[in-house]
Amino acid sequence: MLMGVVVLLLAPQAMAGMLIGSTLDAIYDIDQTTGVASNPRSLGSRALAIEFADGILYGAAGRDVSAIDVATGATHALGTITGLDRYESIYDLSWNPQTKTLYALAHLGGWRIDRLYTIDTVTLGAELVGQLEGSYQTIAFDASGALFAISRNPDVVSLIDTATARTLSSTTLSADIQSAAMVFANRDQLIASMAIGLEPGFVFDVNPNSGTLSDIGRTGLGVGFSSLAYIPEPGSLVLLLVGLGGTGARRMRIMVNCLDQSGNWWYRVL
Numbered sequence: 001m002l003m004g005v006v007v008l009l010l011a012p013q014a015m016a017g018m019l020i021g022s023t024l025d026a027i028y029d030i031d032q033t034t035g036v037a038s039n040p041r042s043l044g045s046r047a048l049a050i051e052f053a054d055g056i057l058y059g060a061a062g063r064d065v066s067a068i069d070v071a072t073g074a075t076h077a078l079g080t081i082t083g084l085d086r087y088e089s090i091y092d093l094s095w096n097p098q099t100k101t102l103y104a105l106a107h108l109g110g111w112r113i114d115r116l117y118t119i120d121t122v123t124l125g126a127e128l129v130g131q132l133e134g135s136y137q138t139i140a141f142d143a144s145g146a147l148f149a150i151s152r153n154p155d156v157v158s159l160i161d162t163a164t165a166r167t168l169s170s171t172t173l174s175a176d177i178q179s180a181a182m183v184f185a186n187r188d189q190l191i192a193s194m195a196i197g198l199e200p201g202f203v204f205d206v207n208p209n210s211g212t213l214s215d216i217g218r219t220g221l222g223v224g225f226s227s228l229a230y231i232p233e234p235g236s237l238v239l240l241l242v243g244l245g246g247t248g249a250r251r252m253r254i255m256v257n258c259l260d261q262s263g264n265w266w267y268r269v270l
Contacts, residue, residue, distance in 0.1 A: 035203030035217030041073025098145030130165030
């Protein structure tokens with residue numbers, strides 16, 4: 001018996017080619033030609049890592065995962081990732097478009113140990129891929145399903161084996177960085193937000209083959225982004241909180257209502 005439907009996140013928004021950056025408690029639109037950040041939306045919670053995966057903008061803080069409304073920044077808690085070491089927390093998320101799998105870069109607190117996991121987006125269970133051979137800050141998949149990672153010590157961009165977490169190759173970056181967040185955007189363009197020396201807020205086009213950083217611009221915020229996400233297709237997100245009555249117990253589900261490129265509505269239940 002249907003107990004009620006409450007619209008949680010409203011107002012469908014076109015999302016074609018949106019580059020989104022996140023600080024700990026807000027998301028911004030990033031101009032892909034100038035790097036300027038605009039339209040801040042408070043998250044109402046924290047999100048160290050964000051990623052657009054299978055029609056949903058996910059946010060992760062520690063090991064807690066939320067769904068984020070792109071238009072307003074409003075979040076809805078989805079649950080806690082299980083299967084991590086008790087001292088591990090999520091540093092970054094990336095979606096493999098070929099296998100439709102969400103990957104996580106996790107850091108073991110108190111140690112210079114980073115591990116690669118896959119995350120089940122339904123159960124939020126983590127499965128270990130392997131321990132990374134370097135200390136990485138950010139990961140990103142390109143359209144072909146190749147996984148890249150950036151490290152600041154040494155300053156390299158590396159190609160990572162998605163089956164073992166081994167480093168397949170590394171290329172030295174053309175600048176010394178302090179922090180980085182990256183994502184593949186239009187036409188497989190690798191975009192990174194970085195801090196260079198004591199100066200945060202740089203946005204670069206990164207050539208993963210040569211390590212060359214081509215300056216796009218500055219965010220104008222005076223701070224760097226902790227994570228980047230790219231939303232490639234037009235669509236909208238509307239999250240509905242649905243209460244389903246059973247025999248005395250009440251179950252809650254999240255329905256994600258999305259519009260695909262053909263103008264067709266489809267639904268996913270979380």
